[in-house]
Amino acid sequence: MAEAVESGARRGEATRQAIELAAIDLFAELGYNATSMRQIAASAGIRPAAIYHWFPSKEAILTQLQDDFMDRLEEAVDAAVAGESTPAGELAAAVREHVVFHGLHPRAAFVTDSEIRALSPEPKARLIARRDEYEGMFRQMIERGVEAGEFEVSNPAVASYAILLQCTGVALWYDPAGELPLEVIARIHVELVLASLGARRNGTGERELKN
Amino acid sequence: MAEAVESGARRGEATRQAIELAAIDLFAELGYNATSMRQIAASAGIRPAAIYHWFPSKEAILTQLQDDFMDRLEEAVDAAVAGESTPAGELAAAVREHVVFHGLHPRAAFVTDSEIRALSPEPKARLIARRDEYEGMFRQMIERGVEAGEFEVSNPAVASYAILLQCTGVALWYDPAGELPLEVIARIHVELVLASLGARRNGTGERELKN
DNA sequence: CAGCTTCATGAACGACCGTTAGGCTAGTGC
DNA sequence: GCACTAGCCTAACGGTCGTTCATGAAGCTG
Numbered sequence: 001m002a003e004a005v006e007s008g009a010r011r012g013e014a015t016r017q018a019i020e021l022a023a024i025d026l027f028a029e030l031g032y033n034a035t036s037m038r039q040i041a042a043s044a045g046i047r048p049a050a051i052y053h054w055f056p057s058k059e060a061i062l063t064q065l066q067d068d069f070m071d072r073l074e075e076a077v078d079a080a081v082a083g084e085s086t087p088a089g090e091l092a093a094a095v096r097e098h099v100v101f102h103g104l105h106p107r108a109a110f111v112t113d114s115e116i117r118a119l120s121p122e123p124k125a126r127l128i129a130r131r132d133e134y135e136g137m138f139r140q141m142i143e144r145g146v147e148a149g150e151f152e153v154s155n156p157a158v159a160s161y162a163i164l165l166q167c168t169g170v171a172l173w174y175d176p177a178g179e180l181p182l183e184v185i186a187r188i189h190v191e192l193v194l195a196s197l198g199a200r201r202n203g204t205g206e207r208e209l210k211n
Numbered sequence: 212m213a214e215a216v217e218s219g220a221r222r223g224e225a226t227r228q229a230i231e232l233a234a235i236d237l238f239a240e241l242g243y244n245a246t247s248m249r250q251i252a253a254s255a256g257i258r259p260a261a262i263y264h265w266f267p268s269k270e271a272i273l274t275q276l277q278d279d280f281m282d283r284l285e286e287a288v289d290a291a292v293a294g295e296s297t298p299a300g301e302l303a304a305a306v307r308e309h310v311v312f313h314g315l316h317p318r319a320a321f322v323t324d325s326e327i328r329a330l331s332p333e334p335k336a337r338l339i340a341r342r343d344e345y346e347g348m349f350r351q352m353i354e355r356g357v358e359a360g361e362f363e364v365s366n367p368a369v370a371s372y373a374i375l376l377q378c379t380g381v382a383l384w385y386d387p388a389g390e391l392p393l394e395v396i397a398r399i400h401v402e403l404v405l406a407s408l409g410a411r412r413n414g415t416g417e418r419e420l421k422n
Numbered sequence: 423c424a425g426c427t428t429c430a431t432g433a434a435c436g437a438c439c440g441t442t443a444g445g446c447t448a449g450t451g452c
Numbered sequence: 453g454c455a456c457t458a459g460c461c462t463a464a465c466g467g468t469c470g471t472t473c474a475t476g477a478a479g480c481t482g
Contacts, residue, residue: 010448010459031328033244037440049442050460058440114325117242158391158399161384162377169376180369188369196407221429221478248470260472261430269470 016054018044023061028107032062032118062115063123069108070130076101077137087145088199092190094138098167099186106171113168135160142197152198163193227265229255234272239318243273243329273326274334280319281341287312288348298356299410303401305349309378310397317382324379346371353408363409374404 022043080097145151233254291308356362
């Protein structure tokens with residue numbers, strides 16, 4: 001017994017995860033540039049030099065976190081959309097999943113969003129391209145909804161920006177210990193989004209408006 | 212004649228403005244923590260030590276910029292709302308002005324929003340309180356609109372978060388050289404917001420939906 | 423011109439940064 | 453038991469940071 005992590009113990013891959021967890025919390029709280037490798041190491045229970053056994057640089061930690069977040073976000077939203085057949089149904093499912101995912105991983109979401117500018121040109125361009133592609137998925141759902149007569153909106157691009165901004169922002173204010181469960185918050189956002197697009201409320205699987 | 216700013220010239224208050232302008236651009240582009248006093252000084256055409264004649268610290272520059280932005284934003288929105296008589300009219304005017312103001316001052320908006328965490332506890336609490344108060348103004352307009360039967364919304368607090376996030380986000384993507392004029396973007400957001408709240412389109416001064 | 427204030431300078435301080443070099447040690451493969 | 457590697461360490465590197473200090477030119481006041 002007693003495999004407890006002692007001072008100086010070797011933990012292998014567990015160390016890598018400890019580094020990532022420490023980095024996500026510190027980056028989210030202090031910002032990437034205000035966080036030092038020494039802080040990350042201390043929070044992970046190792047010495048600064050040990051980080052370089054797992055990551056080639058500080059920036060590599062950041063890009064790893066951001067790539068992981070985008071991977072899992074895209075996977076979750078793709079899966080949610082796959083079960084729908086109409087543009088309105090797809091968008092409702094995508095919005096719901098986007099909100100829930102951001103509520104479950106607020107720090108990773110925040111770090112991915114707000115630390116884009118901390119990246120050097122190449123990874124920066126890569127991440128921006130990924131987010132543009134993700135936004136394009138929402139815009140296309142809106143455009144298809146307009147063509148199908150399900151939505152009525154002046155400008156699908158502006159609408160997609162507005163939708164993603166308000167839903168992503170849930171990561172900024174949602175409190176797991178607060179009054180509103182995440183599922184309720186997600187449902188409210190689906191209502192707001194569909195209403196903003198002038199969606200008819202018929203057969204999209206939506207519940208009643210009143211609480 | 213020739214009062215041109217030479218190397219080593221004394222510019223008095225103009226130096227203060229040069230520092231603020233340089234800081235706003237650099238903070239917005241690189242982030243507060245990634246921007247050095249030496250960069251600000253170089254961009255303002257002075258030596259680092261001269262900054263300390265106008266500001267007691269680096270953080271004081273940031274708080275000055277943030278306070279100025281909030282002052283002018285509140286003033287602009289208050290003035291816009293003052294001319295309206297119904298909750299829906301007030302909210303429409305507030306959204307319009309909020310969007311326009313953020314489109315006109317995107318860097319200041321971005322610095323105010325995203326560098327809250329760079330502040331030390333006391334100024335941080337002050338700025339958060341100010342933003343909470345500003346958000347409360349929007350929430351109250353929504354609540355009054357619900358009471359007056361003009362809006363239909365599950366949760367006014369969540370709605371106000373959603374509205375402010377999508378409108379504030381305009382500062383992140385609006386391009387003055389792009390296709391859409393700021394006034395059009397503002398109008399689209401008024402449409403989206405009013406629609407999301409289930410507002411009736413009667414006598415709120417709104418134009419037609421199409422185009 | 424004398425005295426004072428304003429505005430800016432060059433030089434330097436101690437602190438902390440990301441990163442690296444090199445060594446120790448526990449565990450594995452033979 | 454011996455070589456080898458993975459994992460982590462201590463120590464230190466060169467560099468940059470925010471800030472301070474002493475100094476002085478320029479301009480106002482009398």
